[in-house]
Amino acid sequence: MKPIVIIGSGMAGYGLLRELRKLDRETPVTLITADDGAVYAKPNLSNALATGKTPEQLQSQLAAQIGASLNARILTHTQVQGLDVVARQVATDQGNIAYSRLVLALGADPIAHGVQGAAAQRILSVNNLADYRAFRASLEGKHSITILGGGLIGCEFANDLAAAGYAVTVVHRGPYPLERLLPTEIAHALGTALEQAGVRWRYERLALTAEPCDKGIALTLDDGSVVTSDVVLSAIGLRPRTALAAAAGIATGRGIIVDRLLQTNVENVYAIGDCAEVAGLVLPYVQPLLQQVRALAATLSGQPTAVVYPAMPVMVKTPALPVTVAPAPLDASGAWRVEAQEGCLAARFEDAGQLLGFALGGQAPSLRSALTKLLPPLLPAVQSAVTVANF
Secondary structure (H helix, E strand, O other), X not given: OOOEEEEOOOHHHHHHHHHHHHXXXXXXXXXXXXXXXXXOOHHHHHHOOOOOOOHHHHOOEOHHHHHHHOOOEEEOOOOEEEEEOOOOEEEEOOEEEEOOXXXXXXXXXXXXXXXXXXXXXXXXXXXXXXXXXXXXXXXOOOOEEEEEXXXXXXXXXXXXXXXXXXXXXEXXXXXXXXXXXXXXXXXXXXXXXXXXXXXXXXXXXXXXXXXXXXXXXXXEEXXXXXXXXXXXXXXXXXXXXXXXXXXXXXXXXXXXXXXXOOEOOXXXXXXXXXXXXXXXXXXXXXXXXHHHHHHHHHHHOOOOOOOOEOOOOEEEOOOOOOEEEEOOOOOOOOEEEEEEEOOEEEEEEEEOOEEEEEEEEOOOHHHXXXXXXXOOOOEOOOOOOOOOOOO
């Protein structure tokens, strides 16, 4: 029997394997990964200093252990070179692997920082555990770090590093952090809280060049000023990995386009996680991923199940000012209404009295729960699980 083949050993790939084995212990499954296949939670990378975790302590299982426990073949250090969706084969540097059904859990790549100069290649990014090991090694004996990007990951790393005693500077193109997700008042409060925690901001600035200097790396910004630090970390965002799919004739947009069954335009080929575009939505967060793997596990087990997205607030790990945001749909009309409530800044995005999103700056679990219950689902349940309207 040809196996189900999963490409990718991140939270999506292993998450699907776990959910599938809850329903089906026998169908052969092969999981292919380019790295060592160690199991870890990627969101924990940006607050590992605060939790006192070394890179090794972030691992929960080795590839051999999860393969044995879940009756799956895990192929580590294996590079996928192409897909033959007609012959139903995955071409790898270890040979071709036939599949009955194929799941692309490819993740996303860091967006290129675009900085030029002799030290540009010394700019680090953290997208997996191996990257994080290299980043932590670079911090040994160092004191100052510059972060490119004041989005979600940039803010989390800035808070974690500042709390650990590092001198942190954030170069951010926007006028305040998380400006695409938060209303001005809460974004400004987050920036102020991080500043009070020791983070230095360079708002509305762009790093152009990186040159070596006595203190490490000298970044020249677009206003001509220079920021020097021992280490530079780029955290300007991620872009779904789509090249492998596109080369095989699989439809792509911002991500790999799938229907509500998470199937691509090619029969028996599915996509999940950060690489997937579901009904026009690319949501690189944990909760959408969990919804996807549960639905797809059921589908692969013989019960076609459309993915459903309830309201799923995102919690930003910034202890200086904890933030929770449930973004309104991109095409929504309406306005933010901000007020102080329950010891935090609370913002509601409303249209004609309908709550479409919210943001909280501060600890307010009861308010978060109450507001979440008022939000409409992002993707409601459908009458029929078979829906391929994307194609």
